[in-house]
Amino acid sequence: MQLILQNIAKHIMLSPEEQLLFLSKVNTQQFKAKSILLNSGDICKYSYFVNSGILRSFNINDHIVEHVLNFATEGYWIGDMYSLLSQKPGNLFIEVLEDAEVVFLSKEKQEILYKEIPKLERFFRILIENSLVANQERLMDNLSLSAEERFEKFCGKYPTLIQKVPQKQIASYIGVTPEFFSKMKARLLRK
Template sequence: MRQPKNTDLILSNVARHIRLDDEEERIFISFLHPKTLKRKEVQLKQGDVCTHSAFIIDGALKGYTVDKEGGEHVINFAVSDWWIADMYSLISQKPGILTIEALADSEVLLLAKDDQQLLFEKVPKFERFFRILIENSLVANQQRLINNLTLSAEERYQHFMTKYPFIMECAPLHSIASYLGMTPEFLSKIRRRMAGRLP
């Protein structure tokens, strides 16, 4: 794979949690591999073992699972400056439960699980960085569960619009509805109701 050229965004992402010197940055960058995904292109297929974490430089991805009846259940979205992976599969190296698919043409940087382990050996402070990412993911998932239990459907949608403005532009209605735990028809009613209140 070719080496990444524009790494400012991912280095800024890392710098929020740990400090790297020039050599540590060089080592980290050497493990990253750029990949271009077209809209609807699948990065990971449900049932496959997740071998990479993906950092989004540009674009948007969604993680979802499909039930026995063919129904799609969106678990998460990831936009520019976010990481995404099937964490269960990445950690256990067992077949995954998620399909990860591009919602728009996207540029990502991939970090292989094996390379991540080498990175921990060469730059041990990255163990802290990825621990923080996992902790933040747990907190976000808990907050989403609480929101689904305590907020009205309209409040959940308003919160989503604030958090994911780019997703509003590129994700199909059924994907947003699935993430919010409602039917596309009900979400359409909410959108019409909210639009009716606009000046």
Template sequence: MSFELLLQSISKRVTLNEEEQKVFTSFFRPRKLKKKTFLYQEGDIQQHIAFINSGCLRSYSIDKNGTEHILQFAPAGWWIADMQSLLNNAPSNLSIDAIEDSEVFLIKQSDIEDMYQALPQLERYFRILAERSLATSQQRLIDALSLTAVERYNNFCQRYPSLIQSIPQKYVASYIGITPEFMSKMLSQPMKKG
């Protein structure tokens, strides 16, 4: 597996010379996941952050009624982890699995500090990543509380344009907080622009 996409992602925020790139990539372990294969299951203690090199993963929880709630999709070029589990060394409330055949690069939480020691400029990259993730999570919560299903669907289409045609509608419905049946009915109606 090539580190090209990972290095492109890093280069948007920090510059690494060739030797630094080798040091950086040495902290990552490649892993291939077949469609429907778990990276982690609810109850596991997560030890890694994953960068998606190809394919797509999702994180989700299942409530006591058996309803699935998707928190995140992570297509190629994105990161995914259950940060609560990772940072607190606690059992995960989320499952993370591949929704298509995928290749990921994993970095252990325990190696991140070593990476920062070797390459201090990477703290900036991961700080920006964390800030953007927090801002996105806050906006998603506000949207869930204040927007209609159609507006949430339109936001999904803007956020994940490459996924709208490639993943099952039931996953999109779960992400925006509606049933697949409601989603089907909603999409059969003419959408209002605005």
């Protein structure tokens, strides 16, 4: 549980008592690759923190095409923000890509923690703000950068995923077809 406490300490300081209280409100579970933590159409009840392994959030459109929204590696949070905040059915799946240890924080316990440790509201506000900025940057990148430039940014953000994640998922994340991605990668390797 040290990793999640280190993650929190990047933004706020918790006393030892507050750390224990926080840890009493979360659950940790091991998952095998290909486990689904959240299905599209379900209400997201948890924020997920990755202690180890890799998770991804994605949706599937009417033409059965997957669109990867995010990857979460060790030390990252992931969830369906729309569903978690609105408590309405979401449109994301959250899947374990590599065996993982995941920390769950339920929305109800998070609300209790806000009352018992008010500075945690600041921590989660910072996470949401950072997520909003990252999503806006990604949207702008998708509108203005070439596929090669988006792939380079992906490699910079997720350097360890290149060898661990299927190419079709990387292609989906950067917004190209697997066929185009394969040709682009071959062209980049020739340079």
